[in-house]
Amino acid sequence: MHNNPIVMVSSYPPRLCGIATFAEEAREFIQKANPQREVLVISHTDGRGKGVFPIIDINRPDWWKAVAEKIRDLDAYAIHLEHEYSLYEYRDKRGIGDNSEGFLTLLEAISDYPIVVEPHTVHGRLRDAEANFIYDLCQRSDVVLFKCHYQKWRLEWTFAGNGWKAPRNIMVVPHGARPDRRWGMDEIPELRKELGLEETGLSDHVVGMIGWIQSNKRWDILLSMWDEVHEEIKRRSGQEWDLLAAGTMRDPDHRDDYEKWTKEVWRLGHKGIAHYHEFVPRGELYYKMMAICDFIVLPSTDETQSGTLARIIALNKPYITTA
Template sequence: MRAPEDLSAFPYLRELLNRIDVCTLATYPPRECGIGTFTKDLVDAIQKFTPFSDMSVIAINEEGAIHQYGRRVRFVIRQDELETYHEAADWLNASSASVLSIQHEYGIFGGEDGEYLLEFMERVRKPMVTTLHTVLTQPKENQKRIIQGIFEKSDRVVAMVDVARDILAESYGVNVNKLCIVPHGVPNIRRIPIDQAKRALGLEGRQVISTFGLISRGKGIEYAIQAVAKVAKEFPNVLYLVLGQTHPVVRRLYGEEYRNYLLNLVKELGIQRNVSFENRYLTLDEIIAYLNATDVYVTPYLGPDQIVSGTLSYALGCGKAIVSTKYLYAKSVLGPGRGLLADFADAESLADAILRILSDPQLRHNLEEEAFRYGRRTTWHNVAIDYLDIFREVLRERSERYQPTEPEVVQPL
């Protein structure tokens, strides 16, 4: 007897209900990784449009790790073991998957700059759509070679902001005709009054600033803490929430060195009452609860080339007033009226922008409305539709490319 989820018995019904079997290569929960969170959100959203489809995942495990995955994960690659990439490609070719969705970030694949991915792609016979989570303006030669290889082997490549098109053409010399722009998705969030959200978290009477995500030195949290010291002179009840645990890779290599530095900085500045750390990996519901209670969301990141930020996307989706340093993604999505930009590694610049918002309720309201309006266009619902359109387009192209042609009929003279 067939299992209830075995839908191969109903091929016509599956076709009727928008069937498309998508396999995704990426990190995946419970591994604590931003790419993994993105992948699950995207796959969940696509599944809602294609309930009779088989959504599968090839998950990438970091060195020495074992994760208890759910049934969606069908194959596990060990990041630094090349033979597992070959085995995964062979498994994929034999599977029912219609198309492969690859989530690319140099650091999640094995080999120099993640070059094992290219060997995997070389063996795959399915249509491939690759999403780029990093596009460096000044790549090393090997990083450039890898992106060129991805473009060569992929049927389509996805980036999340328009600025990526120029960077890829100029710095990598690739054919950007394959490139599609699909924004980073955000949850469909129900806004609640900020006083109600603060009350639920015991934050009544506080001006709440927040930053969330996996913590590492590149986040620039120390500059936000120094900015809060200045803000606290005018708003003594300000509270900066640093939400999230240390990045697992950073913790494995350096322990809690950076977090301890931040804790000591708070003590040196005498603002223990104004800064609070939540040192754990937060659920989506917890993130939204904290964002709903936030007056100003801050991303003080130090890397100018950062072309994706899931945390900034979620703050937009929640309709928050945002202060950010001028990295590529922030400059792209925080257009006129959607946020304030500050200089890199500059506590004074961050503080001035935060003070502008806290001192001007009308400005804060306007920023919130513009951010929420933008976020509504980038819900996972809309992003899933864009990806499904791309998948169907490449499947149609593959079908037309390999469709046998009718032999030419020669009429007798």
């Protein structure tokens, strides 16, 4: 057992997925804390990289069997699973999903191993099916990690309202922000050049809106008022500030908003007050794109902890957010 590997189960890059990006960094830090063990990943079929086993085929109702078998083959020391409903949702020929039933079955199949589950699905307005799923998940896990204290007390409030006992195996581990991704003001010109932004006419002062472009991120909030905000900043400070909107779409279901919002950025760009930069927000590049901004705006309809917000905090950037 001394050198048995820690096995993560999650989506993984190059998939365009926030959980995949999170898992990549989580793996790095789990490895640093456990240098004597390998940290391996069982991912969906599009996962790639050293120590990654891309065997989760969610088109099969029994996808969990291959995962359980691989965990036994690897003789894991412990299992760390990331959960988000869409990652493990098998849909039949009618398009009807199983509400991650296969995920719960997997937990039962690997119950001989220490199980840590990190759900990215806990919020303050749980529907009955969601509350029931989390209850079942907690029953089948040794430790369940939440990212915010409010998630835990809100869940306990919901469970009490249903007459259920609150799980005793929930631990709050804040999302956190890595301390090793900061650049000094003297390094910003070189970063702008590296990112290809030096020749775009980008102002010396930059408001950033950085990350995945998806409907719940509500880029339209800032875009709809940027004309006025730009003029007000100029009136008060006498300075030119540009908006840098940078990211890409990750969910085809959000294509309409993606196309509408990027078109609006280009319209503002023709007026010389905004710039659009297409990139995949992942790894060090994600941090560098934020680093060149003076402050960052993060409009959102989510109330859960944001990976984008964690990176903003890691960079020690002023920010405005909505939720």
